[in-house]
Structure formats: structure tokens, C-alpha cells
Amino acid sequence: MTKKRSSGFPSAAGLTLGLDALADVMGTAQAQRLPLQQIAIQPGHNPRGQYDQQAFQPERLAGLTESVSKEGILQPIWVRSLGAQRYGLIAGERRYRAAQLAGLTEIPVLVFEADEERASLLALIENGQREELHLLDETFAGFKALEARTGLAGNDLINYLNQVRKGRAEDVHQVEQFLKEVFGTGLSVWVQFRAKVFALTPQELEAVWKGEMEFSVAVALTRLPEGEIRSALLEQALQEKLTATAVKELIEGEQTTSRSTFQEQISKMKKTLPKLSRLEGQRAKEAEKLLRQLEALLEGS
Structure with a gap:
């Protein structure tokens, strides 16, 4: 067939x-x-x-x-x-x-x-x-x-x-x-x-092959990196018969929420940073190590 x-x-x-x-x-x-x-x-x-x-x-x-x-x-x-x-x-x-x-x-x-x-x-x-x-x-x-x-x-x-x-x-x-x-x-x-x-996962390829999902929907999923979130969205797309447009909207909403949460965390950290000077001993060393990691991460961005 x-x-x-x-x-x-x-x-x-x-x-x-x-x-x-x-x-x-x-x-x-x-x-x-x-x-x-x-x-x-x-x-x-x-x-x-x-x-x-x-x-x-x-x-x-x-x-x-x-x-x-x-x-x-x-x-x-x-x-x-x-x-x-x-x-x-x-x-x-x-x-x-x-x-x-x-x-x-x-x-x-x-x-x-x-x-x-x-x-x-x-x-x-x-x-x-x-x-x-x-x-x-x-x-x-x-x-x-x-x-x-x-x-x-x-x-x-x-x-x-x-x-x-x-x-x-x-x-x-x-x-x-x-x-x-x-x-x-x-x-x-x-x-x-x-x-x-070539960016589709084996599960996405299988769904397209069996006619369970449109190729355009699978393409929309590639906007996300491989992992649990993408796998969960694949299952949702299959169960709810989502269109490519619907998948894109869900991804954009998730990314907007993630960016908002990240900005909130930055704002909170700005208020917390002055407390670093109060740390002593092992806790101060751990904080220093984390700060070096953060600095390296920022320099590599």
C-alpha cells in the first residue's frame, strides 16, 4: 500500500x-x-x-x-x-x-x-x-x-x-x-x-513514514534541540494531530516563557550578589569557584 x-x-x-x-x-x-x-x-x-x-x-x-x-x-x-x-x-x-x-x-x-x-x-x-x-x-x-x-x-x-x-x-x-x-x-x-x-529523530522519521504526522510538522519540531521537551512535544503533536503552525506557536511560547524566567533570575541575582561578601570559609571558596565558572561561561559567549 x-x-x-x-x-x-x-x-x-x-x-x-x-x-x-x-x-x-x-x-x-x-x-x-x-x-x-x-x-x-x-x-x-x-x-x-x-x-x-x-x-x-x-x-x-x-x-x-x-x-x-x-x-x-x-x-x-x-x-x-x-x-x-x-x-x-x-x-x-x-x-x-x-x-x-x-x-x-x-x-x-x-x-x-x-x-x-x-x-x-x-x-x-x-x-x-x-x-x-x-x-x-x-x-x-x-x-x-x-x-x-x-x-x-x-x-x-x-x-x-x-x-x-x-x-x-x-x-x-x-x-x-x-x-x-x-x-x-x-x-x-x-x-x-x-x-x-537529516535533523529528524528516528521517532519523528517513523511518524512521518507511517503517515501519522505531516513532514511539515516534523520540520517545525527541529526548532527545538533533541531532548525531553522535543520528545514530549512530538507525543503531543501525534495525540492532538497538531499542525505545523500550532507546533511553532507552542515552541515560541515555551521559548518566550524561558526567556522571561531567565530575566527574572538575573534580576533576583543582582539583588542577592551583595550577600557574597558575607560568606566565609568553605562556602566562600565554593562561591568563588562558581563565579569563575560563570565568568568563563560569559567570556565564551
């Missing part, structure tokens, strides 16, 4: 390149039948399962395996030539694994000439035009494609995208055009929203 999509974020349900150029892409492929043993799964190409690592377990493929046993593979699997009668899987991993479980020895394929970057793009196109991708799978796959395109990863990739977005760096890898052609979205969506996926 396709998971419910988080609203408010354009997605590969309408992969621009997939719809406009699918006929051209298909025209470059050769239809063949290949022995299963000549095809190898290549990690990272399949946009499905980017988040859910259990997506290809045999028990999850039981229904498809039964169908393949009765009717065979109806849609060819996409592969790329690796030379010497070896092929790398581009798209169709569930069908490939189901064919293995069903005991098939040969399956229909479309063979493409493609490097790593093009293989990742073809996988996005094939999956996007067949069935809507879950936002998490699509996002992780999108960043993996950007890594292949730029040679950058992690914070280096995000920083580069942000610099290009702000006009402070030349778009030498044409990432803006790539994102618009493939996903129909620009850099701002990926830098300001999609990149927040």
Missing part, C-alpha cells in the same frame, strides 16, 4: 523529466531476456527503501512473489550493462527479488547504457512514473542523486546548495536545473525544507 504523502511539498509524483522524456528514455533501451544470475543489485540506486530498510524482506514480498509465480514478470526490469555479460539493477528490485523467491531463472529486462549518476536518475524516473514515491524515499534518493552529481556529501553538499541558492557560488553542477527538471522544485525547497530530514 502506498503511504500517505505529507502535503505542502512538491514531489516526484509528477517527475517532470519522467513524464516529458520517458518516451525518449525508453527509446534508448534494448529489450532482452536475461538469466537472473547475470543481474546484480547495486545498493543506493533504488529510491524505494531508502528509509524503510525492511522493504525487501521476503515476508513483505509474499503477495508479489505469488503473483510472479503465476504470471511471471509483466513489466521488464531496468538494468545497465557492466560488461562481460554482467548487468546492474537500476529499477525493479521488488520484482527481481520476487522472481528469485518464485524460482524463475530468466526475466524480461530493458538494458540501458548508463553511468552511476544516470542510473540513479533512471531509477527515479522509472519509480516515479509507475507509482508515487513516499516523500522520505524521494528525499533521500534526491540527495543521493545530488551527491553523485556534485561529488559532495553531508554538510558540504548542503552548504554548496545554500551558497548557490543565495547567489554566492556558481552553479557549476547545474543543480537548480536538475531539481526543477526531475522534481519540479527549486533549490529553496531542498535547502530550507527537504534538508531538514
Whole structure:
């Protein structure tokens, strides 16, 4: 069953390149039948399962395996030539694994000439035009494609995208055009929203994956540091079906209260400080130690 999509974020349900150029892409492929043993799964190409690592377990493929046993593979699997009668899987991993479980020895394929970057793009196109991708799978796959395109990863990739977005760096890898052609979205969506996926906790990711919470709500939660307060707000958001706006308002209220309490503590301390001179012995030494810690904290701010 396709998971419910988080609203408010354009997605590969309408992969621009997939719809406009699918006929051209298909025209470059050769239809063949290949022995299963000549095809190898290549990690990272399949946009499905980017988040859910259990997506290809045999028990999850039981229904498809039964169908393949009765009717065979109806849609060819996409592969790329690796030379010497070896092929790398581009798209169709569930069908490939189901064919293995069903005991098939040969399956229909479309063979493409493609490097790593093009293989990742073809996988996005094939999956996007067949069935809507879950936002998490699509996002992780999108960043993996950007890594292949730029040679950058992690914070280096995000920083580069942000610099290009702000006009402070030349778009030498044409990432803006790539994102618009493939996903129909620009850099701002990926830098300001999609990149927040890497700041989500496992619990937040799970809630988004199961459709229990909108991705925008999870993004709002990242305004808080990880910890008990954020975890409690996550539970509240799930129980009360809070919107992103409601979560932001709760966070702003909490932060305003914290700032007010802090200011009150400062005011109270100003009135108490003169009493320090009355301390003697061990209590005076403890107070001196605390003052040194406070001084160090202030100097480092």
C-alpha cells in the first residue's frame, strides 16, 4: 500500500523529466531476456527503501512473489550493462527479488547504457512514473542523486546548495536545473525544507513514514534541540494531530516563557550578589569557584 504523502511539498509524483522524456528514455533501451544470475543489485540506486530498510524482506514480498509465480514478470526490469555479460539493477528490485523467491531463472529486462549518476536518475524516473514515491524515499534518493552529481556529501553538499541558492557560488553542477527538471522544485525547497530530514529523530522519521504526522510538522519540531521537551512535544503533536503552525506557536511560547524566567533570575541575582561578601570559609571558596565558572561561561559567549 502506498503511504500517505505529507502535503505542502512538491514531489516526484509528477517527475517532470519522467513524464516529458520517458518516451525518449525508453527509446534508448534494448529489450532482452536475461538469466537472473547475470543481474546484480547495486545498493543506493533504488529510491524505494531508502528509509524503510525492511522493504525487501521476503515476508513483505509474499503477495508479489505469488503473483510472479503465476504470471511471471509483466513489466521488464531496468538494468545497465557492466560488461562481460554482467548487468546492474537500476529499477525493479521488488520484482527481481520476487522472481528469485518464485524460482524463475530468466526475466524480461530493458538494458540501458548508463553511468552511476544516470542510473540513479533512471531509477527515479522509472519509480516515479509507475507509482508515487513516499516523500522520505524521494528525499533521500534526491540527495543521493545530488551527491553523485556534485561529488559532495553531508554538510558540504548542503552548504554548496545554500551558497548557490543565495547567489554566492556558481552553479557549476547545474543543480537548480536538475531539481526543477526531475522534481519540479527549486533549490529553496531542498535547502530550507527537504534538508531538514537529516535533523529528524528516528521517532519523528517513523511518524512521518507511517503517515501519522505531516513532514511539515516534523520540520517545525527541529526548532527545538533533541531532548525531553522535543520528545514530549512530538507525543503531543501525534495525540492532538497538531499542525505545523500550532507546533511553532507552542515552541515560541515555551521559548518566550524561558526567556522571561531567565530575566527574572538575573534580576533576583543582582539583588542577592551583595550577600557574597558575607560568606566565609568553605562556602566562600565554593562561591568563588562558581563565579569563575560563570565568568568563563560569559567570556565564551
